[in-house]
Amino acid sequence: MESIGIGLAGFGTVGAGVYKNLAANRALLTQRLGVEFNVRRIAVRDLTRPRTVEAPAELFTTDLDSLLQDPEIQIVVELIGGTDHALRFVRAALEAGKIVITGNKALLAEHGAELFALASERRVPIFYEAAVAGGIPIIKTTREAFIANRFESIHGILNGTSNYILTRMTAAGLDFATALAEAQALGYAEADPALDVNGWDAAHKAIILASLAYGFWIRAEDIHVAGIDSLTRDDIRFADQLGYSIKLLATIKADEQAAVEVRLCPTLIPKTHVLASVNGVFNAVWLRGDVVGDALFYGRGAGQDPTASSVIADLADAAAALASPRRCYGFTSHDLYGRLKPLDEAVAQFYLRLLVDDTPGVLAQIAGILAAANIGISSVIQPESHEPGPLPLVLMIHDASFGRMREAAERIGALACVKAAPALLPVEHFH
Amino acid sequence: MESIGIGLAGFGTVGAGVYKNLAANRALLTQRLGVEFNVRRIAVRDLTRPRTVEAPAELFTTDLDSLLQDPEIQIVVELIGGTDHALRFVRAALEAGKIVITGNKALLAEHGAELFALASERRVPIFYEAAVAGGIPIIKTTREAFIANRFESIHGILNGTSNYILTRMTAAGLDFATALAEAQALGYAEADPALDVNGWDAAHKAIILASLAYGFWIRAEDIHVAGIDSLTRDDIRFADQLGYSIKLLATIKADEQAAVEVRLCPTLIPKTHVLASVNGVFNAVWLRGDVVGDALFYGRGAGQDPTASSVIADLADAAAALASPRRCYGFTSHDLYGRLKPLDEAVAQFYLRLLVDDTPGVLAQIAGILAAANIGISSVIQPESHEPGPLPLVLMIHDASFGRMREAAERIGALACVKAAPALLPVEHFH
Numbered sequence: 001m002e003s004i005g006i007g008l009a010g011f012g013t014v015g016a017g018v019y020k021n022l023a024a025n026r027a028l029l030t031q032r033l034g035v036e037f038n039v040r041r042i043a044v045r046d047l048t049r050p051r052t053v054e055a056p057a058e059l060f061t062t063d064l065d066s067l068l069q070d071p072e073i074q075i076v077v078e079l080i081g082g083t084d085h086a087l088r089f090v091r092a093a094l095e096a097g098k099i100v101i102t103g104n105k106a107l108l109a110e111h112g113a114e115l116f117a118l119a120s121e122r123r124v125p126i127f128y129e130a131a132v133a134g135g136i137p138i139i140k141t142t143r144e145a146f147i148a149n150r151f152e153s154i155h156g157i158l159n160g161t162s163n164y165i166l167t168r169m170t171a172a173g174l175d176f177a178t179a180l181a182e183a184q185a186l187g188y189a190e191a192d193p194a195l196d197v198n199g200w201d202a203a204h205k206a207i208i209l210a211s212l213a214y215g216f217w218i219r220a221e222d223i224h225v226a227g228i229d230s231l232t233r234d235d236i237r238f239a240d241q242l243g244y245s246i247k248l249l250a251t252i253k254a255d256e257q258a259a260v261e262v263r264l265c266p267t268l269i270p271k272t273h274v275l276a277s278v279n280g281v282f283n284a285v286w287l288r289g290d291v292v293g294d295a296l297f298y299g300r301g302a303g304q305d306p307t308a309s310s311v312i313a314d315l316a317d318a319a320a321a322l323a324s325p326r327r328c329y330g331f332t333s334h335d336l337y338g339r340l341k342p343l344d345e346a347v348a349q350f351y352l353r354l355l356v357d358d359t360p361g362v363l364a365q366i367a368g369i370l371a372a373a374n375i376g377i378s379s380v381i382q383p384e385s386h387e388p389g390p391l392p393l394v395l396m397i398h399d400a401s402f403g404r405m406r407e408a409a410e411r412i413g414a415l416a417c418v419k420a421a422p423a424l425l426p427v428e429h430f431h
Numbered sequence: 432m433e434s435i436g437i438g439l440a441g442f443g444t445v446g447a448g449v450y451k452n453l454a455a456n457r458a459l460l461t462q463r464l465g466v467e468f469n470v471r472r473i474a475v476r477d478l479t480r481p482r483t484v485e486a487p488a489e490l491f492t493t494d495l496d497s498l499l500q501d502p503e504i505q506i507v508v509e510l511i512g513g514t515d516h517a518l519r520f521v522r523a524a525l526e527a528g529k530i531v532i533t534g535n536k537a538l539l540a541e542h543g544a545e546l547f548a549l550a551s552e553r554r555v556p557i558f559y560e561a562a563v564a565g566g567i568p569i570i571k572t573t574r575e576a577f578i579a580n581r582f583e584s585i586h587g588i589l590n591g592t593s594n595y596i597l598t599r600m601t602a603a604g605l606d607f608a609t610a611l612a613e614a615q616a617l618g619y620a621e622a623d624p625a626l627d628v629n630g631w632d633a634a635h636k637a638i639i640l641a642s643l644a645y646g647f648w649i650r651a652e653d654i655h656v657a658g659i660d661s662l663t664r665d666d667i668r669f670a671d672q673l674g675y676s677i678k679l680l681a682t683i684k685a686d687e688q689a690a691v692e693v694r695l696c697p698t699l700i701p702k703t704h705v706l707a708s709v710n711g712v713f714n715a716v717w718l719r720g721d722v723v724g725d726a727l728f729y730g731r732g733a734g735q736d737p738t739a740s741s742v743i744a745d746l747a748d749a750a751a752a753l754a755s756p757r758r759c760y761g762f763t764s765h766d767l768y769g770r771l772k773p774l775d776e777a778v779a780q781f782y783l784r785l786l787v788d789d790t791p792g793v794l795a796q797i798a799g800i801l802a803a804a805n806i807g808i809s810s811v812i813q814p815e816s817h818e819p820g821p822l823p824l825v826l827m828i829h830d831a832s833f834g835r836m837r838e839a840a841e842r843i844g845a846l847a848c849v850k851a852a853p854a855l856l857p858v859e860h861f862h
Contacts, residue, residue, distance in 0.1 A: 137576030145568030148743035324755030
């Protein structure tokens with residue numbers, strides 16, 4: 001039986017999960033694959049840290065580079081996170097001709113263009129199923145199963161922490177802070193939840209998915225990213241009254257001129273759409289291809305075991321790649337979908353929530369600004385008030401470009417009768 | 432650019448779809464894959480038949496074997512259907528060293544053991560994504576993406592025609608015959624709908640999926656198969672009152688001793704489970720792996736384009752396999768899940784619907800038979816009657832083995848007060 005040497009860089013939650021599950025299903029995996037995996041080294045920062053998963057002490061090292069110097073290590077698995085040591089390590093691994101598996105979404109979203117160019121030049125593949133949507137095989141599906149397709153749109157719920165918080169805000173009427181505290185107590189949110197709730201964890205995943213689907217690297221600074229941290233209970237309630245749920249949604253769409261729109265923000269979606277039923281820490285991706293039509297993939301987007309399942313699938317692909325000169329390098333650059341659509345040009349429907357004085361003429365002023373910008377209103381909710389002070393006012397807006405809509409919202413926000421920064425969220429109908 | 436020669440056997444709906452979509456997305460596919468596909472021959476039964484998709488006349492032949500004699504054809508795509516010519520052709524193709532792609536579920540369900548043994552012996556792969564769930568990449572996912580997993584259970588809605596009929600019976604209160612006629616009028620059911628509504632189309636898919644997941648070929652005669660043709664409006668209505676939907680469901684489960692249970696029949700599932708929301712002609716597979724946890728895959732289970740998407744994905748895998756000596760042969764036989772569980776040993780909850788005389792003592796007689804068999808009743812529905820004649824009586828049954836339950840149902844059916852054959856359906860809770 002041929003044996004393939006693996007170097008594990010990182011032995012945190014996911015790294016330990018990979019080691020544990022390689023051992024637990026060893027016989028089955030070997031039979032299915034026809035080769036045996038042999039973890040030869042595990043690089044960690046601190047040898048003395050207690051481990052929840054046991055591994056022989058002689059495997060551990062603090063010397064990352066020793067994984068690259070071992071000629072019997074053919075595949076390295078980068079699970080150290082961050083974009084500093086990880087970038088240097090992945091570069092060096094590719095230079096050394098080691099196949100790279102990584103679950104590092106920030107690394108790929110920020111340095112994917114460089115790393116895949118290097119991988120292609122050195123003819124060494126990079127696999128990264130664990131970087132997007134945990135246990136859901138959306139990278140393999142996009143790259144292989146749907147290879148016949150031009151992607152018309154991809155919508156995803158890609159951050160389980162945010163989705164848990166939104167689910168609780170919706171189902172139990174909690175406010176953001178209370179739902180976050182609950183998620184932290186249950187271990188669904190970290191002590192510092194910033195990347196989860198500010199949208200950037202999911203945005204990194206959206207960048208990777210969109211770049212793979214459309215064949216060019218999308219830059220983080222060119223897309224619209226907003227988190228759930230400024231959503232209020234009122235937003236959830238008003239959306240519900242209008243027939244919508246609010247999800248932190250990745251929206252990736254190509255228009256007929258193949259300009260690609262990418263955004264990651266709280267978005268109103270019809271309550272009847274299947275993505276509105278994706279609750280708790282689950283992730284889902286709704287994908288439309290020109291050949292396959294609509295498809296949905298749903299599963300656990302994080303966690304030790306689901307993520308390990310994806311890393312081990314990458315190991316199996318890496319084993320096949322070792323024997324094949326014609327495996328993909330994990331990303332194909334092409335010029336068939338030419339350009340990223342500037343966000344300001346993208347057109348959507350919008351939900352605009354304002355806090356306004358309870359005085360006559362307020363709606364007229366706001367409607368006047370929208371009319372001057374040629375933006376149509378499709379409905380208005382102004383709840384009756386039984387208390388003094390400013391009132392919420394919600395407007396649903398017909399199709400408008402982000403640029404025009406943002407400008408109008410700024411002008412509205414500057415009105416004396418408007419008492420807080422307007423909340424502006426797109427509405428997605430999946431047409 | 433390397434070119435790979437393809438022979439298409441069959442130019443019906445799917446064959447024509449493959450040809451059409453290979454042409455439509457040719458540039459994109461070539462860029463993604465790095466090789467070019469070249470359809471060299473198309474075998475059909477009748478050269479004069481009008482075609483909805485155009486192809487050069489010189490490609491067509493009525494001589495199936497000519498595809499195997501052309502040394503530049505490296506991959507053959509079998510889409511002729513049936514198990515007669517198709518079996519002979521696939522055998523000969525493997526003998527000739529041609530990679531085989533097939534969408535023929537009956538062929539694999541009935542002759543998979545023989546064909547994959549031959550494929551393995553000749554070291555030629557067979558790909559068959561289109562044979563199960565149309566555009567949903569459930570074969571690739573089971574084989575590759577979830578390679579790290581032991582499968583605890585797989586549940587699937589695998590026949591769009593039946594699912595459309597059940598959806599209409601549920602949503603519009605139609606009876607079976609009316610819903611079938613509607614499906615036929617819309618082109619969702621064929622003039623002869625037997626294989627769709629009697630369960631065997633879906634059963635073939637379940638056999639393929641279970642065999643792949645558990646590493647041994649399951650024989651059609653060893654599993655329980657029932658269709659939707661004997662379901663009544665009453666069944667749908669009673670299930671609804673009890674909180675369930677009825678779906679034609681593939682149930683595949685391994686117990687802790689790795690005995691595998693496979694059945695395909697109308698099954699009551701909780702209305703709150705996501706599979707209950709899979710409506711119309713869509714298919715879905717709900718899969719539980721010991722590493723990845725729960726995952727759902729949803730999409731179009733039939734149709735020209737979705738099925739072509741899967742065939743073209745298989746072509747891409749076949750192209751990689753041509754360059755690699757270590758690709759799988761599409762199926763790995765192993766002895767880690769030893770045996771099929773005899774159906775009579777499988778334990779489930781049941782829905783038992785009877786038609787009984789409206790006389791005293793009926794329930795006592797029925798309950799007596801169940802009690803004697805040590806089978807517990809969890810609830811009873813007996814609607815009040817305002818008309819003379821026999822009445823429906825529905826019993827929900829606690830866990831019982833199929834063997835014991837079937838025997839008890841037979842004894843109940845033989846009672847003088849029972850006026851029609853009992854309807855016995857399992858209930859699935861996905862625990």
